[in-house]
Amino acid sequence: MTVRKSSYRSLAALERDLSRCRACLEAGYPLESLPVRVPGSGQRAYLFGQAPGVVEGEERLPWRGRAGRTLRGWLELEEDVFYATFYCASVTRCYPGRAPSGRGDRTPTSREQELCSFWREWELELLRPRLIVTVGGLALRWLLGLPSLTTCVGERYELDGTPVVPLPHPSGASGWLNDPANRERLAAGTDLVKRELARLR
Numbered sequence: 001m002t003v004r005k006s007s008y009r010s011l012a013a014l015e016r017d018l019s020r021c022r023a024c025l026e027a028g029y030p031l032e033s034l035p036v037r038v039p040g041s042g043q044r045a046y047l048f049g050q051a052p053g054v055v056e057g058e059e060r061l062p063w064r065g066r067a068g069r070t071l072r073g074w075l076e077l078e079e080d081v082f083y084a085t086f087y088c089a090s091v092t093r094c095y096p097g098r099a100p101s102g103r104g105d106r107t108p109t110s111r112e113q114e115l116c117s118f119w120r121e122w123e124l125e126l127l128r129p130r131l132i133v134t135v136g137g138l139a140l141r142w143l144l145g146l147p148s149l150t151t152c153v154g155e156r157y158e159l160d161g162t163p164v165v166p167l168p169h170p171s172g173a174s175g176w177l178n179d180p181a182n183r184e185r186l187a188a189g190t191d192l193v194k195r196e197l198a199r200l201r
Helices: 011-019 054-059 066-075 079-085 110-127 137-144 180-200
Strands: 045-049 086-090 131-135 157-159 162-167
Touching: 011 110, 045 110, 045 137, 045 180, 066 079, 066 180, 079 086, 086 110, 110 137, 131 137, 131 180, 137 157, 137 162, 162 180
Parallel strands: 045 086, 045 131, 131 162
Antiparallel strands: 157 162
């Protein structure tokens, strides 16, 4: 049964309850994993994506599949450095299953997204990250309310004084990078992330 306290004083307590969350399942939505997460261990940056994929759902660790390897390649970070640098979160925390079309994963419903927003709000409150990187359009819309990913990649924003750098999703199902202009935007975006990370060090 899902447990959510009215307030949290530590990240460890929040993560303990998150690891057992079944709110979406209890609300009748089909999920194919338990929550996916990497426990906090002093990360100073917050990576916010859409939802875990099938590999992530099986391993219960974020960014373990092909998209994760692509993302780490963009940022030129080895796996251990990546997880030590970023507290990895997402709009929803469980693998939602395949899309009805069979192409890619199912996009979580608005209600599923709302049910998971509780965890993000408390993570940001407790972590107080010094950099936020959004990955994909859904994460960008949830965090900043910006409707268009394309015009935002390569730009720097702020959320309550914290730098926010949007990146596209590294999914193999996306054709976004087929456009040469978008590849230039990606290069600008990853350069921004690298500069912000260098500032944190």
